[in-house]
Amino acid sequence: MMPSTLEHKLAKILTKRKKYKAIRYGLYIFIFLLVLGSIQTTIIKDTDWEKIGTFGTVVKALARFFPPDFSLFPHLVKPTIETFMIACLGTFLALVLAIPVSWFAAHNITPYKSITYPIGRAIMTLSRSVHEIVWGLIFVAAVGLGAFPGILAVAMRSIGFISKLTAEAIEDINPGQMEAIRATGANGFQVILYAVIPQILPVFVGNTIFQWDINIRRATIMGLVGAGGLGLTFHRQLVMYNYGGVTTVIIALLLLIAIGEVGSYYIRKAII
Amino acid sequence: MATLEVKDLRIRYNRSGPEILKGLSFNVEQEDFFAIIGPSGAGKSTLIRCINRLVEPNSGDVILNGRNITKVGRRGLRKARRNMGMIFQEFNLVERMSVMDNVLSGRLGYIGNFRSFLRFYPRADIQRALELLDEVGLSDFVDKRADELSGGQRQRVGIARALIQQPQILLVDEPTSSLDPKIAREVMGMIKQMSEEAGVPVLCNIHDVQLALEFSNKVIGLQDGFKKFEGPTKKVDKATLDEIYAMEIL
Ligand SMILES: Nc1ncnc2c1ncn2[C@@H]1O[C@H](COP(=O)(O)OP(=O)(O)OP(=O)(O)O)[C@@H](O)[C@H]1O
Ligand SMILES: [Mg+2]
Numbered sequence: 001m002m003p004s005t006l007e008h009k010l011a012k013i014l015t016k017r018k019k020y021k022a023i024r025y026g027l028y029i030f031i032f033l034l035v036l037g038s039i040q041t042t043i044i045k046d047t048d049w050e051k052i053g054t055f056g057t058v059v060k061a062l063a064r065f066f067p068p069d070f071s072l073f074p075h076l077v078k079p080t081i082e083t084f085m086i087a088c089l090g091t092f093l094a095l096v097l098a099i100p101v102s103w104f105a106a107h108n109i110t111p112y113k114s115i116t117y118p119i120g121r122a123i124m125t126l127s128r129s130v131h132e133i134v135w136g137l138i139f140v141a142a143v144g145l146g147a148f149p150g151i152l153a154v155a156m157r158s159i160g161f162i163s164k165l166t167a168e169a170i171e172d173i174n175p176g177q178m179e180a181i182r183a184t185g186a187n188g189f190q191v192i193l194y195a196v197i198p199q200i201l202p203v204f205v206g207n208t209i210f211q212w213d214i215n216i217r218r219a220t221i222m223g224l225v226g227a228g229g230l231g232l233t234f235h236r237q238l239v240m241y242n243y244g245g246v247t248t249v250i251i252a253l254l255l256l257i258a259i260g261e262v263g264s265y266y267i268r269k270a271i272i
Numbered sequence: 273m274a275t276l277e278v279k280d281l282r283i284r285y286n287r288s289g290p291e292i293l294k295g296l297s298f299n300v301e302q303e304d305f306f307a308i309i310g311p312s313g314a315g316k317s318t319l320i321r322c323i324n325r326l327v328e329p330n331s332g333d334v335i336l337n338g339r340n341i342t343k344v345g346r347r348g349l350r351k352a353r354r355n356m357g358m359i360f361q362e363f364n365l366v367e368r369m370s371v372m373d374n375v376l377s378g379r380l381g382y383i384g385n386f387r388s389f390l391r392f393y394p395r396a397d398i399q400r401a402l403e404l405l406d407e408v409g410l411s412d413f414v415d416k417r418a419d420e421l422s423g424g425q426r427q428r429v430g431i432a433r434a435l436i437q438q439p440q441i442l443l444v445d446e447p448t449s450s451l452d453p454k455i456a457r458e459v460m461g462m463i464k465q466m467s468e469e470a471g472v473p474v475l476c477n478i479h480d481v482q483l484a485l486e487f488s489n490k491v492i493g494l495q496d497g498f499k500k501f502e503g504p505t506k507k508v509d510k511a512t513l514d515e516i517y518a519m520e521i522l
Contacts, residue, residue, distance in 0.1 A: 174364075174367075176360060176362050177365070177366050177367070179326055179360075179364060180358065180360060180364035180366075180430075180433075181377060181380065182326065183326060184354060184358075184377060184378050184379075184433070184437060185350045185351065185352075185354030185355075185380065185381025185437070186350070186377075186380035186388075187350060189385050189388075190380045190385065193388060193389060194366055194369070195366060198369055199366075199368065201368070
């Protein structure tokens, strides 16, 4: 037999749990209805069902993508390398440009707070809020077709991510080390060199590797807007209705992305 | 002439906030080992940081060997700072750098940006760093990273870093508060011995009254931003200490 005080407490706990149960079920039902509602408005109403046709035609349409058109293979080598290089050079450019941006956007080391801090933050936000395809379109318009606008687009997109995380790391550094270096009579550059960079280097390198991996994915679609690489081949095969060729390009993309995934894992392991 | 003259030093951190140092004046002679004691929050760390302007005093003068530090510009301030070695409670070594590079960083005020970027220090600096590390018993730790050292070892690197500056004064803020009593006494002994050898005076904040009385020849008692006491260590008795620490008893 339980003592009465405990029994009282137990009763209280049980009613409380019952109440939570009701709330939880209510929530599940709400989410379920929300999903149903979304499906109703976006898929059921918006899709041209006449065109989709029967299950059979869907399968038939998909079957056009097989078998892959391997005759395309020799033509894929150059664009694959180009995509890879767009990602590498774009990441490198972003890494270099992210250094001044992080310097400006970290409130504890920014040189002229009222001017440089807002500039740094603005570049960061701009870079992150504009999609790489849009950057691609902008740079294709500015410098013409090819890999170069792709590199610029990938870099623009990456600067924001690298510098945001780096600036946050800078704001979190141990100020004592900065104070000690400053106390030796070091100038601002030397303080950054000796007290800031060693503290944030692991974060900076880690983020850059992560961005490189993502940039390989970003580079693959650059071709869709004429900014070089595999995306362009993909687009061409699609407009030529060569679906087998599309499949081949997709295989090449997957291989490239896998290289990025595995490569970044090993680089990270080697450096950090 | 005194090595360091401090005249009517005043500071408040915020314009509307309280005054933390309320007109401090004192002189440090070349052979002095000053212990600055006083209750927590009295302004000891603030005082030390005002002297090399890690925090800017609102008014007053700090004169090091005839040079008024409060009046110099940025370049002059950097020159003045390299004449003042500083040792910290939390050691403040660059954790991810080697012991040798940490000691050499004490020479940054003397070398240019290019050399500091490549860590090209003159041979004489490297030799001096090794001698100092040998003196503090760490000549076998040159290539160790600072974050692999114990607290006592880190503070000894801190001492070497301050002394390689060839300073005219040592500013020391609670050098032993992060250390156990035995190591604390060793570190204090090292600071005293090496400063005497180098012929530089020491201005040392210290919580531990016993250590303060043991190593200093002069004492400043701070309380709430005022100088409550200044005099030779041997004149410090129980009544003096009671007065300096009065706030804590209340
Ligand atoms: N950066 C700062 N901004 C605002 N107020 C500060 C700052 N640093 C210190 N103070 C204030 O100044 C006063 C003196 O602080 P200080 O650190 O100089 O005291 P202290 O004597 O060194 O104390 P402790 O023995 O605890 O180290 C305290 O009231 C503290 O709150
Ligand atoms: Mg203090």
